Each structure stands twice: as structure tokens, then as C-alpha cells.
Amino acid sequence: MRIIIAGAGEVGFNIAKDLAEKYDVTVIEKDETKAAEVDRLNVEVVKGNAANVRILKKAGVERSQMFIAVTGDDEINLLSALAAKRMGVNTVIVRVGNPEYADKPVVRGHPIGYDVLICPELVLAYDFAKLVTLPGSIEFAEFEDITIVELSVKPDSPVANKKISEIEFPKNVIIAAIHRGDKIIVPKGETVIKPEDRIAVFGKSSEIEGLREIIGEQTAKSVVIVGAGTVGVYTAKLLERLNLNIKIIERDEKIAENALRELRKVKVVIGDATDMNMMIEEEIEKADVIIACTESDEKNLLVALLAKSLGVKKAFVRVNKKEYASLFEKVGVDAALSPRKSTYLEVMKILRMMKVKAVGEIKEGVIIIEIESGIDNKRVSQIKLPDNTIIAAVKRNGSIEVAKGDTVLRKSDLLYVLTTWENVEEVEKRLRG
Secondary structure (H helix, E strand, O other): OEEEEEOOOHHHHHHHHHHOOOOEEEEEEOOHHHHHHHOOOOOEEEEOOOOOHHHHHHOOHHHOOEEEEOOOOHHHHHHHHHHHHHOOOOEEEEEOOOHHHOOOOEEEOOOOOOOEEEOHHHHHHHHHHHHHHOOOEEEEEEEOOEEEEEEEOOOOOOOOOEEHHHOOOOOOEEEEEEEEOOEEEOOOOOOEEOOOOEEEEEEEHHHHOOHHHHHOOOOOOEEEEEOOOHHHHHHHHHHHOOOOEEEEEEOOHHHHHHHHHHOOOOEEEEOOOOOHHHHHHOOHHHOOEEEEOOOOHHHHHHHHHHHHHHOOOEEEEEOOOOOHHHHHHHOOOOEEEOHHHHHHHHHHHHHHOOOOEEEEEEEOOEEEEEEEOOOOOEEHHHOOOOOOOEEEEEEEOOEEEEOOOOOEEOOOOEEEEEEEHHHHHHHHHHHOO
């Protein structure tokens, strides 16, 4: 497959790096420094403006099957992708930063002709909102009426130091995986949940909320958002529907005024969230959650740690540099989310899921895939799967049920499987029969 990537920034570079071994990749980049950096990879580099038809032809767009537009300029992305589609490219993926171009986080089958249009800012806001509304959650994914959520187990949690078999979960809810340090454990009934574990819980969306009492987490009632840019305002819009006590802190007066015009039930404060005195005056310690989503990774980290030191229960932050995410979580941030990650994941889903469908990622590298069963009349417990893999749910006749060891699989069932990216091909081989 021949793939053209427009833009050699962080996202473009990482996509090119991952695809170079299996595909014929060409990168279009007008910045000399970025072009030189990506040239170190096993890819062809064409210097120039991706919205220029002459540059597109030079890159071989007419012979390509996929075009990925991830430059830092929305208009260039939109124009170059549209031109690529008109020139015969089968699949075009476009990233836009301005939410005016997208009415939701990810648009598939856009009427203009884009196959996938991604607005990472909106994706990030949606993710922040879900973390707030699912008590105890630090990661989550949704599809149809199923939710998979990763929860942090505190030392005083009712489930800490208990065997899974001793915990009374709702009927259609199971622990699909345990993240313990750097390890991923596929649990059994005798597995003991330890403090500081992160447990991936899979189940029907209607029953997931019942985990609150089991895990020992309370629903957030007060939320402080630092930064009134696109992410902050869109997150506030999603949360104000729930009648939460929401406050936005923004140091730029004009940006704050724009936010005030867009929001109805949200208090907007003009001030610097790194100023401890101001934070104390605003009684930040009473907040259940703080979301730091400014453009500065360093400021977001400082705000989160300051807020937690004052007594805020949970701190979620925006992180632009992917490598910072795990570092931030190690020093006390509850969840660090990257807007760039959503674009990267969408591309990986399309390329790695040619025969199976990726429907969600609960942690980097750990995914849920949907695959049609080729196995007939076998129990789940009888099927040998790769390490770190579990059949989480089965869809039959339009109804989804969480899979247990004695669940019998039928041919043409849709199976939802928790696994890792590297296991996808082996999972497909074993489950298609």
C-alpha cells in the first residue's frame, strides 16, 4: 500500500515511523528542519506545500491508496485531502484544529468527501467530560451500549486486597484486565486486586455506573477548568448539561469574555491558576476535579499539582508532548490526555484493522476489537488465545452480553476482544477458525 502523509510534525512523524516498515510511505513537508528530521526514516520526503497540486503529483498521489493530512494548518489539510480524493486516493484522513469544521469529535463519511475528519480538541474535551462523569475513571472507551473504563484502586477502596470472586459486580460487568505497574494481567477469579492497581472494567453502559459504590468513589459535583480555549469551553458545555458546579479560570481577559458569552451556567474567573493566593481565594480545595487544559504542558502540570496540594481530589491535564503523559501520571496527575493521540489512533485503526474493527483503546497499546466468530459450539474457556487477550463480550441477534468462561460461541457471533496491537493478527487467526 502506498501512503502519503502531509505534515511532519509530531503526529505525522510518529505515523510515518510506525508505517515505514510495512508500507510505501511518502511525507510532504515544507519546513526544512522537519523535513530533514523525517528524512532519517525509511520514507520518501517531498518538500513543499501539500495543497499544491504539483507537489501532490510529485509525491505520487495518483498512485496512492491513502492520504493523511496532519499539518498544523487546517486549510492546507482540508484542501490537500480534497485534492487527493479528487485525484483518485481511496481513503483520506484529515485533522482539523478548529471545531467550526467539525460538528463532533470524529466525523466519518463527511459529505464533502473526507473519509475521516478528526478534531482532536473536541475529542479531548469529550474524553475529559467522560472522566468526570464516570466516578474513579482514568481511561475509558465506548461502543454501542458497552463501556470499558479503567479505574484506579485506592488503598481504602472496598475492593482493595479482595479476590475478584469475592466482589459482587453487576450481572453484565467484568474485570477485563488489571494494569499493575508496567504489567497487564488478564485476571481470574482467584486474582487479588491490590491497592494502586488500575482495573479495566467492561460491561453494559447502563450497569457501569453501579460501580461507584463497589469501588468506593463519589460522583463529582464541583469542577474547575483552567484554560478557556476550545477544549476548556467545549468540556464545560458538555458538563453544564449535568447541573454540576463548574468554574473556568482564564488569565486572558478577551478569551474569558468569549467563554462567558458561550456558557450559561458556568462561572468564569479572570486570573492566573498558578497563583496560590488566587486559588485559595477561589476556594479551589472544595472542587472534586480540576482539568488543566491550557496550551502549556508545564503550566498544566503545575496547576494540577498545586490544586491537589490544596485538597482537590482528582486532576486531569492536557499534555501535548506524548512522552510527558506517563511522567505526569507518575508524579501525581490522575490522567494526562493528548489531543494528538486521537489522530494517531484513528490512522492505526484503519491500517491495522483491515479485517477486524478497532472500537476503542483503554490504554496505549491495549485495545478492544470487534471480530466475527468462525468458531461454533465452543465455550470461551476452551479457546486458547494469545497472552493479554480476553473475549470480553458477545453480540448475537442484536443483543450484547458480557462473556464468561461458560459462554458458548456460535459461528457469526460478533466478538469483542480485549488484546494488544501486536496480537491482532494472531487473535484474528484463532477466532475466525
